[in-house]
Amino acid sequence: MDLRDLRHFLAVAEEGHIGRAAARLHLSQPPLTRHIQALEEKIGVPLFVRTPKGMQLTDAGHTLLQETPNLLALAQQALERTRLAGQGLIGQLDVGLFGSGVLDVIPRILARFHEERPEVKIVLHNLTKDAQLQALRERRISVGFNRLVPQEADISIETVLHEPLVVALAASHPLAVRPSLRLSDLEGMPLILYPNVPLRGLA
Template identity: 45%
Template sequence: MNIRQLKYFIAVAEELNIGRAAARLNVSQPPVTRQIQQIEEQLKAQLFIRNPRGVELTRAGEIFLHEARNIVGLLDQVGTRVLRASKGDLGRLDVGIFGSAIVGLIPGIIHDFKQRYPNVHVMLHAMDKISQLEALRNRSLDIGFNRLVEDQAGIRIEEIAREEILAVVASERAWPERITLEELALEPLILFPASRTAGFVDTVIDLFRNNDFKPNVGQIVGDAFTGMALVASGFGNCLVPESMTSVTMPGVTFRRLAVDHPVTVDLSCIYREDDSAPIVQNFLNVARNWASRRFNTDNTTAE
């Protein structure tokens, strides 16, 4: 039994007349009659009672009509869902994020994507850099967000933002509007994240060393939130990407560094080079749009 037979049967059952059903299907009457006969032969059941005015459904025909409509409806739905999936409007997207990524630009990107593609199920996974790269390679992750990712075979690294690095200091003390690295080097420095690879910790240490200061490393913690909490508790100071200014935490304040040029760190989107899935491309387009808007805003502010 095929979908054409089911559609022929439904037309006859709804019109209760083979001639009208044939006209509705835009075919001649004999093919419709043959298809109905074949269905009855396959089911070994009479589906219609013929009468002078047309046909009427038997009890078996009524049951089969209900099932035929369900089958045709399901097939139509499958076709629609497959088409939407082929356009990236339906499916699941696994996105890897890290500590400070849950504030700033990335939540806006994800929210915008969910608004545009409400039928895509976005799953977020808190993962460090190495875990994201491993998950991309074994295809358990579609997109990752991270900083300071070195070139990787088969992995595309696309910068979507560059953030200024700021100092986080205890608000109970009087601090100048801009803090020198020399001032920061005199006190314990809290670094993050504890990582299996080069990253933000190394960027901060290099910043001091390149300016001929030796950082007084107090401790290295897992993420920016923990680092800021330790600053509030009097354990020292830390440096963070500018996106962390959106976090309200009692006991801390943010200050710019007194350097000739702002020190920045990237925020990049990482994904497989060979991943042409529409759902991934749609997400990247949203991310690129946000990156473009941020770039234009930053340029306007700079002017």
């Protein structure tokens, strides 16, 4: 039984007459009659009693009539929600985050997104850079935020923030008097970094 069956049944039940129902549906009578007969065969019980005055509902027909408006409304709601989900207006947004990337610009971006699309549930996942790339490929997350992501042929990358790179030195360190440093200036020096932060791509 499909939505067309339900619409045809509802028209005949409400009109009580095949001719009037056919006119309402912009159909001729013979096809509508065949549709109703086919519906009864699908269900396995008669829905109407044919009389000279028109179509009268059986007990089974009355039961289906009570349910049909709800079924049609649910189907319409499902179609509408499917359309909205396809447009990204409802559903769930899975976001990959790592390290201190959650501390500054990312909350503002997500807050703005929530304001514009309040029906979308945002789910955060703490993932390393490599795990984010894998999750994107497997469609387990929709977007990931990280630093220094290498260009990937199958991943679209957008820059949302440019951050200065700074180094903390003791005031007595010979390099502390310089206004700026190159990475090569730090070559051979011990460095304290966040865990799992690669140097590749910092230059």
